[in-house]
Amino acid sequence: MTAFRDSPRQTGPGRTALLLVNLGTPEAPTRGAVRRYLGEFLHDYRVVELSRWLWCPILHFAILPLRSGKVARNYASIWMDEGSPLLVYSRRLAEQLQHALPEVTVRLAMRYGRPAIADTLRALEAEGMTRLLVLPLYPQYSASTSASVFDAVVREIGSWRRLPELRFVADYHLDSGWLDALESRIREHWDLHGRGERLLMSFHGLPKRFETAGDPYPRQCEAGARALAARLGLAEGEWLLGYQSRFGREPWLGPATDETLRCLAGEGVKTLDVVCPGFAADCLETLEEIAAQNAALFRAAGGGELRYIAALNDGPGHVAALAALARRHLQGWRHA
Numbered sequence: 001m002t003a004f005r006d007s008p009r010q011t012g013p014g015r016t017a018l019l020l021v022n023l024g025t026p027e028a029p030t031r032g033a034v035r036r037y038l039g040e041f042l043h044d045y046r047v048v049e050l051s052r053w054l055w056c057p058i059l060h061f062a063i064l065p066l067r068s069g070k071v072a073r074n075y076a077s078i079w080m081d082e083g084s085p086l087l088v089y090s091r092r093l094a095e096q097l098q099h100a101l102p103e104v105t106v107r108l109a110m111r112y113g114r115p116a117i118a119d120t121l122r123a124l125e126a127e128g129m130t131r132l133l134v135l136p137l138y139p140q141y142s143a144s145t146s147a148s149v150f151d152a153v154v155r156e157i158g159s160w161r162r163l164p165e166l167r168f169v170a171d172y173h174l175d176s177g178w179l180d181a182l183e184s185r186i187r188e189h190w191d192l193h194g195r196g197e198r199l200l201m202s203f204h205g206l207p208k209r210f211e212t213a214g215d216p217y218p219r220q221c222e223a224g225a226r227a228l229a230a231r232l233g234l235a236e237g238e239w240l241l242g243y244q245s246r247f248g249r250e251p252w253l254g255p256a257t258d259e260t261l262r263c264l265a266g267e268g269v270k271t272l273d274v275v276c277p278g279f280a281a282d283c284l285e286t287l288e289e290i291a292a293q294n295a296a297l298f299r300a301a302g303g304g305e306l307r308y309i310a311a312l313n314d315g316p317g318h319v320a321a322l323a324a325l326a327r328r329h330l331q332g333w334r335h336a
């Protein structure tokens, strides 16, 4: 039995905090940093739901040594002056949200790597936080992402003597402000580049096993994609949904984005717009996998131009949508 951590004596009236959490990313585009990042990420049982006796040898002796160098090169190809795009855009989004929500303390943490959830929560506790709203930057709920954030938050505050009041946003896949922001992003792209022959909405994939076990993720991706297509006035056949970023050998959700691209190329599609509504911030999976790798694949398969539509990042529509969403979840809490 371990003792609970002492809590700071509360002198003021207490503060409300909004904790934004994104996945996490390596500290540098190097083999060592990527290995540390993947090591933490792929030890999460929410992500890889396999017995450790089976998984750890595969992870330590095959995946980490074989994958880290290649993935580090991929990160190097998208790295920005200020760091990894996922962290840079998430940080800018948090800064903008702090301006939009001056009545609460806004902080950003990463599920894997830094800034760590535990460190960020302890700093908030020291600043007098007594109410906490956790907003994972995943519009669609999955046990592998949203629930993993919840685990990490509870693991930390579970050791505190004085718990904050706690609220958690499980998903926002049909939130009207978020759909407004996505719709505007796509219409802006069409205004600039013209409308592509098709719009592909590509979401990060999951092992099919997760869906069978009741993970609502694929249904939320489909419902959000349908809602977005309806707002854009797209008829059946003018838009498609695909799942990208497959990892490992077991069956993943389909249709796969890369196979869909090959089919579209075969049909003679020359201009294809691709949007990734599951990614709040641009990252390896959008900038490298879609905008670089899949664009090359589409061209090589006989298709034309793949035009990637940037994630919502720190754009004003995203900030307004998440600020309104946070305000709704904060209702009833007195901010001091």
Ligand SMILES: C=CC1=C(C)c2cc3[nH]c(cc4nc(cc5[nH]c(cc1n2)c(C)c5CCC(=O)O)C(CCC(=O)O)=C4C)c(C)c3C=C
Residues within 6 Å of the ligand: 023, 024, 025, 026, 038, 047, 048, 067, 071, 084, 086, 138, 142, 144, 145, 204, 205, 206, 207, 217, 245, 247, 278, 279, 282, 283, 284, 285
């Ligand atoms: C091992 C299985 C994986 C599951 C399940 C998974 C679910 C999942 N991931 C995201 C969002 C992101 N994933 C990113 C990178 C990434 N994902 C996996 C594996 C699984 N993801 C790996 C191994 C990696 C690292 C890159 C690689 O080795 O290929 C990223 C990008 C991070 C960055 O630094 O840019 C995001 C974002 C979601 C939303 C999701 C479930 C719905």
Ligand SMILES: [Fe+2]
Residues within 6 Å of the ligand: 043, 056, 059, 060
């Ligand atoms: Fe291990």
Ligand SMILES: [Fe+2]
Residues within 6 Å of the ligand: 204, 245
């Ligand atoms: Fe992933």
